[in-house]
Amino acid sequence: xxxxxxxxxxxxxxxxxxxxxxxxxxxxxxxxxxxxxxxxxxxxxxxxxxxxxxxxxxxxxxxxxxxxxxxxxxxxxxxxxxxxxxxxxxxxxxxxxxxxxxxxxxxxxxxxxxxxxxxxxxxxxxxxxxxxxxxxxxxxxxxxxxxxxxxxxxxxxxxxxxxxxxxxxxxxxxxxxxxxxxxxxxxxxxxxxxxxxxxxxxxxxxxxxxxxxxxxxxxxxxxxxxxxxxxxxxxxxxxxxxxxxxxxxxxxxxxxxxxxxxxxxxxxxxxxxxxxxxxxxxxxxxxxxxxxxxxxxxxxxxxxxxxxxxxxxxxxxxxxxxxxxxxxxxxxxxxxxxxxxxxxxxxxxxxxxxxxxxxxxxxxxxxxxxxxxxxxxxxxxxxxxxxxxxxxxxxxxxxxxxxxxxxxxxxxxxxxxxxxxxxxxxxxxxxxxxxxxxxxxxxxxxxxxxxxxxxxxxxxxxxxxxxxxxxxxxxxxxxxxxxxxxxxxxxxxxxxxxxxxxxxxxx
Amino acid sequence: xxxxxxxxxxxxxxxxxxxxxxxxxxxxxxxxxxxxxxxxxxxxxxxxxxxxxxxxxxxxxxxxxxxxxxxxxxxxxxxxxxxxxxxxxxxxxxxxxxxxxxxxxxxxxxxxxxxxxxxxxxxxxxxxxxxxxxxxxxxxxxxxxxxxxxxxxxxxxxxxxxxxxxxxxxxxxxxxxxxxxxxxxxxxxxxxxxxxxxxxxxxxxxxxxxxxxxxxxxxxxxxxxxxxxxxx
Numbered sequence: 001x002x003x004x005x006x007x008x009x010x011x012x013x014x015x016x017x018x019x020x021x022x023x024x025x026x027x028x029x030x031x032x033x034x035x036x037x038x039x040x041x042x043x044x045x046x047x048x049x050x051x052x053x054x055x056x057x058x059x060x061x062x063x064x065x066x067x068x069x070x071x072x073x074x075x076x077x078x079x080x081x082x083x084x085x086x087x088x089x090x091x092x093x094x095x096x097x098x099x100x101x102x103x104x105x106x107x108x109x110x111x112x113x114x115x116x117x118x119x120x121x122x123x124x125x126x127x128x129x130x131x132x133x134x135x136x137x138x139x140x141x142x143x144x145x146x147x148x149x150x151x152x153x154x155x156x157x158x159x160x161x162x163x164x165x166x167x168x169x170x171x172x173x174x175x176x177x178x179x180x181x182x183x184x185x186x187x188x189x190x191x192x193x194x195x196x197x198x199x200x201x202x203x204x205x206x207x208x209x210x211x212x213x214x215x216x217x218x219x220x221x222x223x224x225x226x227x228x229x230x231x232x233x234x235x236x237x238x239x240x241x242x243x244x245x246x247x248x249x250x251x252x253x254x255x256x257x258x259x260x261x262x263x264x265x266x267x268x269x270x271x272x273x274x275x276x277x278x279x280x281x282x283x284x285x286x287x288x289x290x291x292x293x294x295x296x297x298x299x300x301x302x303x304x305x306x307x308x309x310x311x312x313x314x315x316x317x318x319x320x321x322x323x324x325x326x327x328x329x330x331x332x333x334x335x336x337x338x339x340x341x342x343x344x345x346x347x348x349x350x351x352x353x354x355x356x357x358x359x360x361x362x363x364x365x366x367x368x369x370x371x372x373x374x375x376x377x378x379x380x381x382x383x384x385x386x387x388x389x390x391x392x393x394x395x396x397x398x399x400x401x402x403x404x405x406x407x408x409x410x411x412x413x414x415x416x417x418x419x420x421x422x423x424x425x426x427x428x429x430x431x432x433x434x435x436x437x438x439x440x441x442x443x444x445x446x447x448x449x450x451x452x453x454x455x456x457x458x459x460x461x462x463x464x465x466x467x468x469x470x471x472x473x474x475x476x477x478x479x480x481x482x483x484x485x486x487x488x489x490x491x492x493x494x495x496x497x498x499x500x501x502x503x504x505x506x507x
Numbered sequence: 508x509x510x511x512x513x514x515x516x517x518x519x520x521x522x523x524x525x526x527x528x529x530x531x532x533x534x535x536x537x538x539x540x541x542x543x544x545x546x547x548x549x550x551x552x553x554x555x556x557x558x559x560x561x562x563x564x565x566x567x568x569x570x571x572x573x574x575x576x577x578x579x580x581x582x583x584x585x586x587x588x589x590x591x592x593x594x595x596x597x598x599x600x601x602x603x604x605x606x607x608x609x610x611x612x613x614x615x616x617x618x619x620x621x622x623x624x625x626x627x628x629x630x631x632x633x634x635x636x637x638x639x640x641x642x643x644x645x646x647x648x649x650x651x652x653x654x655x656x657x658x659x660x661x662x663x664x665x666x667x668x669x670x671x672x673x674x675x676x677x678x679x680x681x682x683x684x685x686x687x688x689x690x691x692x693x694x695x696x697x698x699x700x701x702x703x704x705x706x707x708x709x710x711x712x713x714x715x716x717x718x719x720x721x722x723x724x725x726x727x728x729x730x731x732x733x734x735x736x737x738x739x
Contacts, residue, residue, distance in 0.1 A: 091735050107609060108559045118546050149736045156735070168552045179612060192545035277556045281548075282527055284517070398739040442546075482515060482528040489516035496509055498520040499527040500548040506523045506541055507550075 089140060089245060091147075091156045096249035096389055097344035098201035102146060102153045102177055103409035104417070104452065108276040112172035113205050114447040115212045115461075116195035120440055123189040124223065129164045131219035132187050136162060138236045139211050141245045141342050142185050142202055146177050151402055155202075158183055166190060170279050171472070171500060172449025175199050187215070192442070194219075200344070205428055205446055205459075206332050207342040210234060213433045220440055232432035241340065248339040249389050252382070258390060259383035263350065266326035266422045267318055269455035271475025279450040280473045281500040282481045285443060286493045288430070288467040294491055298366055303329075303427045304373055306460055306469070307351065308366035310425055313483035315353050315360055325353040327369075328421035333385070336378050347384045349376055350420055418453040427460040438464050450474045510534060522547045562609055569597050569605075591635055599628040615666060616673070619680035622659025623687070626652040649702045653691075653710035656684060660717050678721065678732050685714040 094102075101111050136143045143162075144155040162183050167190035175184050177199065184199035196212045203211070214233040221227055234244075274280065288302075295305035307327055314325050333345045351372040353365060391397060400408075431444050443466040446459035450472060459470045471481045489495045499505055509518040510533040512526035519526050519533045522544045526533050534541065573594050580590035603621045607614050614621075633647025660681060667673045692711045695704060721729055 090731070093738065107562070122545065147735070149738055151737070151739050154735055154738065167549050169555060170551055173555075176612070190549050191543070191547055193548075275556055276559055478528055485517050485528060486515050495517040496520060497512075497515075497517045497523075497527055498546060498548075499523065500551075501527065502522060502543075502548055503550045505525045505527045506547075 089157065091154055092141075092245060093152060093154055093247070094201055095247040095343045095345075096392055097204075097346070099152070099392065100409050100413060100417075101199065101201040103406040104413045105174070105177055108174055109450065109452055110174045110177060111200040111452070112175065112197050112449050113200055113208060114172050114195055114197040114449065115205065115209050116193055116445040116447070117212075117216065118442040118445070119192045119194065120442055122192055123194055125164055125166070125189055127222045128187065128189055128194065128219055131215055131222055132162050132164055134222075135211075135215045135218050135236050138214065138234060138238065138240060139342065140240050142198065142211055144184065144202065145179075145182050146184055146199070146201065148178060148402060151398060151400070151405075153402065162187060164189060167193070167195065170277060170450075171195075171281050171447045172197055172279065173277060203342055204330075204332075204344045204346045205426060206334065206346065207344075209428060209431060209444075209446075210342065213431075213437075216437065216441075217434060220436070225436065225440065227434050227436045229434040229436065231434050233434065243340040244342045246339070246341050247343065248333065248337065248341045248345040249385055251339065252333075252337045253385050253389035254382070256386060257379075257383050258387035259380065260387070263326075263352075263420050264324055265419045266350075267321045267323035267355075268453070269314070269318070269422060269475070269480065271455055271473075271477040274474050274476060277450075278474070279500075280476075280478070281447055282471045282473070282478065282485075283445060283498040284469045284471075284481075284485045284488065285496040285498070286467055286469075286488060288462045288465050290493055291467055294493070298363070300366055300370060301373075302462070302467075303429065303460075304366065304369050306427065307425055308362065308369050309484055309487055310423065310458060311351065311353055311365045311369060312360070312362045313480055313487060314422060315355060315365065316483055317479055319355050319359070321355055325355065325422045326420055327351040327353075328424045329372075330424070330426050331376055331381065333381060336381050337385075347381050349373075349380075414453070418451065421454060423454060423456055423458060424448060424451065425458045425460065429460075429462060431461055431463045433463070442466070443468055445470055447472055456480060520544070520546065562605065565605060566601070566609075569601055573597050588635075588639060592632065595628050595631055595635075599624055615670075616677075618663045618666065619659050619677065619684055622655050622662075623680070623684060626655045626659075629655065644699060645702060648699065650706050653688075653706040656688065656710050657713050660684060660713050664717055664720075678725075678729055679736060681714070681717055681721065682729075682733070685718045688714040 104111070140157055141155075143158055145158040147154055147156050160183070162185060164187045167188040175186075176182055177184065184202055186197050188195045188197065194216070196208060196215065198208055202208075210232060211234075214236060217227050217230070217233045218236055291302055291305065295302050298305060298308075300308070307329060311325065311327050314327075318325060328348050328350050330346050330348045333339070333347055334341075337345075339345055349372060351369050353360065353368060397405075426446065426448055428446055441463065444461045444463040445468045446461045447470045448457035448459050451457050451474060455475045456471055456473045459472070461468055469484070471484065473481070485495050485497060509520050511517070512519050512529065512531050512533050514529045514531045515526055517526070517528065522541050524532060524534055524541050573590075576590040576593040580588060602624045603617075607617055629647040629651045633644055633651075636642045636647075637644045663673075663677050663681065667677045688707075688710045692707050695707045
């Protein structure tokens with residue numbers, strides 16, 4: 001019994017000790033937990049403190065940045081307002097080349113030129129609108145409405161904002177020229193494409209691209225890009241300069257020799273007319289470097305080579321006609337006579353191919369074109385300027401009322417205007433713009449729209465390694481386009497073809 | 508990137524079914540569909556093309572009505588030249604109603620011009636009635652023409668006060684109406700002296716007052732406008 005009791009006592013003691021140790025451990029664990037909790041709380045507190053500090057810092061930084069941006073925007077806006085209010089001109093006369101364009105317009109045709117870009121991303125219309133609002137005051141010669149005077153038309157500064165529109169009409173559709181609200185520039189967007197169309201009386205394609213580049217630069221900057229280079233653009237914060245609105249034709253005319261045209265009328269491409277206002281635009285895109293290589297093989301420039309391709313294609317389709325085929329090639333006069341003008345300052349040269357004289361090879365046509373290009377020099381162009389300006393300077397012509405002038409100009413344009421051209425080839429060449437543009441822009445395009453009496457016009461422009469040829473046609477037949485692009489494809493060039501008539505070819 | 512056209516050797520954009528150059532089907536399968544891409548052009552709204560067409564049809568119809576009425580009047584002449592009314596009426600209708608649509612301008616902005624057209628038409632009709640039926644000159648030359656012009660001036664003045672930037676067209680045409688009303692008054696002083704002069708005088712007063720008010724309110728703008736309009 002006593003052994004049993006002893007054993008029980010021992011067990012009790014052991015249990016007690018176990019309980020004690022358990023209690024100790026429990027208290028230790030509790031203590032540890034408390035410490036851990038404390039540590040966690042401290043950690044959380046510290047983290048909170050750090051976070052708060054970080055957030056506060058960030059908020060401060062953000063606030064500072066926002067304040068800075070607001071300040072910058074305010075300064076910019078104030079500057080733009082200054083430009084808008086500068087009123088350095090209220091109105092100005094049409095330049096020498098522009099005088100004919102309002103007179104030859106009709107109900108559904110006016111001479112409109114278009115420059116477009118295809119972006120890598122979809123266009124943001126709100127940002128584009130902001131960019132247009134910011135850019136327009138810098139370009140007073142584009143910010144105008146056309147008005148009728150007693151003797152001449154004139155431009156008046158139009159302070160109404162230009163509304164960016166979604167493209168719904170055919171390229172280069174006509175403007176209501178004397179519409180009261182009317183700007184004669186429109187900015188359009190569709191998917192990834194931004195286009196600027198302007199009435200030719202305002203400026204030529206070269207100046208239009210300068211305006212367009214400035215608009216694009218502002219657009220990209222508003223989207224967050226940092227394009228500092230202003231190559232091929234104008235800085236929108238600068239005040240407009242007087243030289244930019246000068247009539248350079250008058251600046252460079254003198255009493256030296258004029259050129260006299262005694263030309264044979266040109267052959268006209270025939271076809272089934274599309275409805276008034278409708279234009280079929282076919283775009284061919286290819287590699288600039290490969291075209292350069294091809295042109296090099298013939299010792300020619302890209303412009304000469306492409307003109308020869310067009311000339312050869314037109315000749316192939318019109319071999320049996322008596323009248324000469326004439327390619328009208330515009331020349332940027334700024335290359336020969338330095339001028340900062342943003343208005344019209346271009347001449348042209350007509351290249352003649354005579355089907356009467358038998359068959360031609362491509363090389364022969366290229367030689368003819370190379371010879372004609374040699375004719376383009378300062379002396380020839382001076383003669384061109386002089387002969388144009390003398391007519392406008394004549395006092396008796398000046399005092400003829402506008403109504404009569406319009407009638408005479410219309411008749412003259414019908415008789416001589418496009419009568420000496422078969423097709424117009426406008427080659428802008430390599431576009432001069434900030435290098436950063438290549439991060440955002442896929443390609444440039446130019447379009448001369450529906451011609452008045454001719455069947456087709458061609459616009460060529462190159463950007464990065466993409467050269468884009470746009471053939472605009474007012475006839476249904478596409479054989480010239482087929483001939484041109486087939487020829488280029490046969491030279492091992494990869495030619496991508498697009499068209500504005502998705503309603504016909506895409507559905 | 509696109510589908511190759513076996514006929515032309517070019518690559519046709521992905522959003523097209525047919526090669527735009529030769530019309531060849533370029534998709535691999537008949538059931539394949541092409542979709543709108545970033546480089547696609549819109550499918551154009553043809554309404555504005557048809558609007559131009561309808562205006563042309565209206566113009567042609569009016570011209571045909573004029574030619575037909577002259578021809579019928581000439582062939583079946585019974586002592587009355589009624590076709591003159593058709594010609595004057597049609598011309599006025601075109602200039603007042605259809606021409607603004609054609610030029611894309613606002614009818615309100617053409618009120619002074621429209622009143623001038625109506626006044627001239629009324630004067631012509633009055634003289635023609637006198638010549639043809641020997642009716643006394645009166646309702647047109649003496650009353651209606653001056654009242655129409657006064658109405659034109661008053662309406663355009665109200666619009667000038669109410670609408671923003673209305674002055675652009677208002678000024679030029681009202682200066683023209685003032686010059687015409689002075690000539691009209693002088694002519695009336697020496698011709699048709701048997702008839703009442705007060706409507707023509709009222710026109711003169713209204714148009715001159717209108718010009719004076721214009722000069723007081725916008726002297727600089729009026730002078731500028733004249734300078735611009737007459738520049739050679």
